[in-house]
Each structure stands twice: as structure tokens, then as C-alpha cells.
Amino acid sequence: MPAGCAALPERRARGPPHAEAREIVFDFLQGYDLLGAFWVTVQLTLLSAAGSLVWGTVLAAMRVGPVPLMRGFANAYVNIVRNIPLTVVILFTSLGLFQTLSINLGGQRFETINFRLAVLGLVAYTAAFVCEAIRSGINTVPVGQAEAARALGLNFTQALTLVVLPQAFRSVVGPLTNVLIALTKNTTVAAAIGVAEAALLMKEMIENEAQLLLISAIFAFGFVCLTLPTGLILGWVGKKAAVKR
Amino acid sequence: MSSVLYDAQGPRAKRRNVLYTVVFLLAVVAIGWWMFRTLSDKGQLDWEKWKPFFSGSEAWTTYILPGLWNTLIAAVLSVVIALPLGAVFGIARLSDHAWIRVPAGVIVEFFRAIPVLILMIFGVALFSQYTSVNSDDRPLYAVVTGLVLYNASVLAEIVRAGILALPKGQAEAAQAIGLRKTQTMTSILLPQAVTAMLPAIVSQLVVIVKDTALGGALLTFPDLLAAVGPMSSYYGANTIASFTIVALIFVLLNFALTSFASWLERRLRRSKRSTGAVLAAEDEEINPAAVGGGFGSGASA
Numbered sequence: 001m002p003a004g005c006a007a008l009p010e011r012r013a014r015g016p017p018h019a020e021a022r023e024i025v026f027d028f029l030q031g032y033d034l035l036g037a038f039w040v041t042v043q044l045t046l047l048s049a050a051g052s053l054v055w056g057t058v059l060a061a062m063r064v065g066p067v068p069l070m071r072g073f074a075n076a077y078v079n080i081v082r083n084i085p086l087t088v089v090i091l092f093t094s095l096g097l098f099q100t101l102s103i104n105l106g107g108q109r110f111e112t113i114n115f116r117l118a119v120l121g122l123v124a125y126t127a128a129f130v131c132e133a134i135r136s137g138i139n140t141v142p143v144g145q146a147e148a149a150r151a152l153g154l155n156f157t158q159a160l161t162l163v164v165l166p167q168a169f170r171s172v173v174g175p176l177t178n179v180l181i182a183l184t185k186n187t188t189v190a191a192a193i194g195v196a197e198a199a200l201l202m203k204e205m206i207e208n209e210a211q212l213l214l215i216s217a218i219f220a221f222g223f224v225c226l227t228l229p230t231g232l233i234l235g236w237v238g239k240k241a242a243v244k245r
Numbered sequence: 246m247s248s249v250l251y252d253a254q255g256p257r258a259k260r261r262n263v264l265y266t267v268v269f270l271l272a273v274v275a276i277g278w279w280m281f282r283t284l285s286d287k288g289q290l291d292w293e294k295w296k297p298f299f300s301g302s303e304a305w306t307t308y309i310l311p312g313l314w315n316t317l318i319a320a321v322l323s324v325v326i327a328l329p330l331g332a333v334f335g336i337a338r339l340s341d342h343a344w345i346r347v348p349a350g351v352i353v354e355f356f357r358a359i360p361v362l363i364l365m366i367f368g369v370a371l372f373s374q375y376t377s378v379n380s381d382d383r384p385l386y387a388v389v390t391g392l393v394l395y396n397a398s399v400l401a402e403i404v405r406a407g408i409l410a411l412p413k414g415q416a417e418a419a420q421a422i423g424l425r426k427t428q429t430m431t432s433i434l435l436p437q438a439v440t441a442m443l444p445a446i447v448s449q450l451v452v453i454v455k456d457t458a459l460g461g462a463l464l465t466f467p468d469l470l471a472a473v474g475p476m477s478s479y480y481g482a483n484t485i486a487s488f489t490i491v492a493l494i495f496v497l498l499n500f501a502l503t504s505f506a507s508w509l510e511r512r513l514r515r516s517k518r519s520t521g522a523v524l525a526a527e528d529e530e531i532n533p534a535a536v537g538g539g540f541g542s543g544a545s546a
Contacts, residue, residue: 085458100484199360
């Protein structure tokens with residue numbers, strides 16, 4: 001119980017309702033590390049986004065490539081991973097990888113280890129969706145484009161870099177935005193292995209304070225602030241970038 | 246084999262592919278060998294740890310099947326409650342009246358922007374503080390509440406996209422023969438839209454089934470995932486084996502649902518009687534255009 005909240009009943013007695021609500025919010029900000037929790041959420045999101053973009057692109061390259069074995073591997077990976085709940089993946093990184101197999105990803109303290117494990121789980125899971133988004137982007141490029149490029153005498157590399165990929169990248173922005181927003185929301189699952197992000201703090205605060213609606217509103221607002229601008233800005237970019245067909 | 250990226254391969258490309266295959270195979274074998282060593286060093290591959298699942302039914306009847314049953318109950322309850330709610334909000338978003346359209350839009354976009362887990366945590370506290378729901382039932386109520394709030398808003402978008410996907414001529418023809426707006430919606434648009442969005446709804450079921458696991462991990466809901474803990478401690482720390490079996494069940498269940506959805510989609514696309522408007526099974530997860538809304542998606546946990 002943080003010190004700032006002990007004085008709450010006396011303060012609540014005076015002042016109009018909105019001032020009272022403001023004081024409670026103020027106490028929360030002092031007693032609990034709200035911004036810190038959301039900062040962890042943002043860190044989880046950004047690190048996992050970077051990791052899953054890399055791994056997802058590699059998977060997508062394998063999945064659309066000409067080597068049957070790689071295609072089969074990427075296909076199997078995507079179909080298996082996206083059918084497993086993220087909660088199972090994240091919990092497995094902690095109970096399975098760390099506690100059973102002693103894989104600690106170079107971390108010494110529990111907080112560091114759990115954070116890294118959560119990022120690992122999020123990357124493994126989100127990469128499957130990134131792969132699908134990129135593949136669907138490549139599939140929007142009509143075969144006629146590549147055929148025309150070959151007819152002009154461009155070789156494989158030229159056709160890929162000058163004709164196919166520029167069009168594919170533009171169609172990928174929209175789907176990737178949705179994956180990023182889903183990832184932002186999915187970072188809450190890291191609470192399952194005790195990473196001190198927003199959902200875990202919300203659980204703790206609701207157990208300690210009798211302000212259910214206010215606390216929920218604060219956290220809902222926090223997530224709306226994270227996802228709404230991303231969706232609006234990148235959604236607009238995606239619409240601008242997409243090739244009209 | 247030809248695609249947009251590469252042409253049919255000649256002898257040189259074929260030789261190169263063989264090389265890539267060999268290198269990739271070696272990498273996979275190396276990683277596989279490392280995994281095998283790590284697992285067997287910790288004794289996780291001992292037959293003792295896997296035996297409960299393959300000989301005798303005790304592990305299944307005591308832990309797995311009751312858990313799976315709870316997972317399915319939560320998923321089915323959520324979809325059954327969320328569907329009508331979603332339909333109402335989806336239609337409300339298409340209303341001609343701004344005072345219906347705008348609030349419905351705000352509510353739908355709001356709940357799509359919030360993680361399901363936040364809604365579930367809210368649900369637990371809500372039921373324990375303001376209702377007299379038995380504490381054994383509370384986790385189920387909370388899981389279903391969270392899933393309904395989130396998925397109703399996703400389904401609302403699916404319903405809206407389903408109605409918008411119909412050819413414009415349908416509504417115009419209805420108007421021309423003198424049907425009122427309500428009649429157009431209930432007897433012309435909705436029946437066709439329901440078929441068009443069936444694949445998308447079945448795919449959403451996969452998301453719902455996956456999200457029930459949140460309740461097992463964080464809200465003491467006795468679902469399939471929650472069975473892992475007691476199971477692995479009872480059978481001598483067979484954590485890897487328990488996780489493998491549970492993940493396998495999830496994969497099989499969801500793979501069946503996904504396959505059913507894409508089968509439905511193909512069937513509907515082929516059928517001559519429909520207008521040809523079909524929402525693709527996977528659209529909701531990654532394709533923002535398909536659901537019309539600017540942000541949010543169902544690719545969540």
C-alpha cells in the first residue's frame with residue numbers, strides 16, 4: 001500500500017467531485033509507477049516489433065522462395081505458431097525454457113530474464129503474423145507485372161528490386177499496422193510471467209484500491225493513447241502508399 | 246513452378262536450390278540436435294515423463310479433458326453472446342442517423358483498442374465487487390465478459406463489412422420495389438451478409454479459443470492451459486511434455502476451425518446462387534481494408 005493513499009478518506013470529504021477525482025488520480029501517479037508500467041509496455045512493443053519484423057521477413061522470404069524445404073518449414077512454422085495461444089507461448093518461455101531448461105538469455109536478475117523471455121515469446125508469435133502480412137502484400141502484385149518486367153529483358157534481381165518489391169512494400173503497410181496494434185495489445189500477456197507492464201499494475205491496483213471504474217478508465221485510456229494514433233497515422237500512410245488496383 | 250517472384254527454373258537455378266536445401270537442412274539438423282541434447286540433459290525426454298499421456302487415460306480424464314471442456318464452454322458462450330451484440334452494433338454503425346451511428350462507432354472502436362486482458366481483469370473485479378456471483382464461477386464470468394466486450398466489437402466490424410460487401414444493386418432493388426429501410430436490412434441485406442461473413446466468423450472463433458487461455462494463466466480459470474501446472478507437478482516435473490500436449494491440442498482444434506473456415510469460403514465463392522460477396526476467412530486478422538475500420542485487429546493473443 002503506497003503512502004500517498006493513506007490520507008485519501010480525509011481528502012475526499014472536501015471539495016467538488018471533479019477535484020476529488022483529480023486528487024485520486026494524483027495519488028495514483030505518486031503511489032504507483034503508472035508511467036513506468038506503460039513505458040515497459042512500450043519497450044516490449046518496440047523490441048518485439050523490431051525482432052518480429054526481422055524474423056517475419058526471413059520467414060516470408062522462405063515462404064515465397066523457390067526452395068521447397070524452406071517453403072515447407074516456413075509454412076509449418078506459421079500454421080503451428082499462429083494456432084497456439086500467445087499465453088501458452090509466453091508461459092512456456094518462463095516455465096519451460098527458463099525453469100526447466102535453465103535458458104536465461106544472459107540475464108542475471110529475474111526481472112531482466114522475464115522481460116527478455118517475454119520479448120522472445122512475442123517475437124516468435126508475432127513473426128508468424130508478420131510473415132502472413134508480407135506474403136499477402138507480395139500476392140497483391142499481379143503476375144503480369146513480373147511477366148512484363150521479364151519481357152522487357154530485366155533479370156531476376158532487377159525484376160525483384162525495381163518492379164515487384166516496391167509494389168509489395170506499399171501494400172504491406174496496412175496489414176503490418178494491424179499486426180503492430182495487435183502486438184501492442186498482446187504485450188499485456190507478459191503479465192502472465194510477471195513482467196511489470198501495464199496489465200500487471202492494473203491487477204495490483206484493483207486488488208489494493210476500491211476505485212474499480214477509475215483505475216480501469218485510466219488503463220483503458222492509456223491503451224487507447226497507444227493504439228489509436230498508431231492506427232490513424234499508419235492507417236493513413238497505408239492508404240496513401242497502397243497501389244490502387 | 247512459377248510465381249510473380251521467379252520463373253520456371255533452369256539447370257543452374259536447380260543446382261543452386263539443391264545447395265540451399267542442403268545448407269538449410271544442416272542448420273535445421275544442428276538446431277534440432279542442440280534442442281535434443283538440452284532436453285535429454287534435463288531428463289525431459291525420459292519415457293516416464295511422457296508415459297501418462299500415452300498409456301492409461303488418467304492424465305486425460307483428470308486434467309486435459311475437463312480443461313478442454315472449460316475452454317470450449319467459455320469460447321462458445323462468448324461467441325453466442327457476442328454475435329447478436331455485434332450484429333446490433335454493426336448495423337447501428339450503418340444507420341442513417343448520426344446519433345445512432347456515432348456512439349456505436351465510438352463504442353466499437355474503443356473496445357477494439359483495449360487489450361482483452363484489461364477487459365478480463367476489469368470483469369473479475371466487477372463481479373467480485375458489485376455482484377453476488379459465486380467465487381467459483383467468477384473466473385468464467387470474467388473471461389466471458391472480456392471476450393464478449395472485445396469480440397462483439399470485432400464481430401460488429403465483420404457484420405458491417407459483410408453488409409458493405411454486398412453489391413449496391415441489392416439495396417437499390419429493394420428500395421425500388423418499395424421496401425422500407427428496416428425491411429431492406431432484415432429481409433434483403435442481412436440474410437445475404439450472414440452467408441458472406443460466415444468464414445470470417447469461424448476464423449474469429451480461433452481468436453476466441455486462443456484468448457480463453459488468458460483466463461487460465463491470470464484469472465484462475467480452470468481451462469486447458471491451467472491444467473499444465475497441476476499435471477506437471479503430479480507427473481514429476483514433465484513441464485515440456487505437458488506443454489507439448491496442450492499446445493498440440495490447441496493447434497489441432499484451431500487448425501480444424503481454420504480449415505473449416507477456408508472450406509466454407511471456397512464453397513461460398515463457388516456457389517452460383519449467391520451474389521459472390523464473401524469476406525475472406527483471414528481478412529480480419531491482417532487486412533484492414535476488409536473490416537473497414539482504421540485500426541485494431543483480431544490478431545490478438
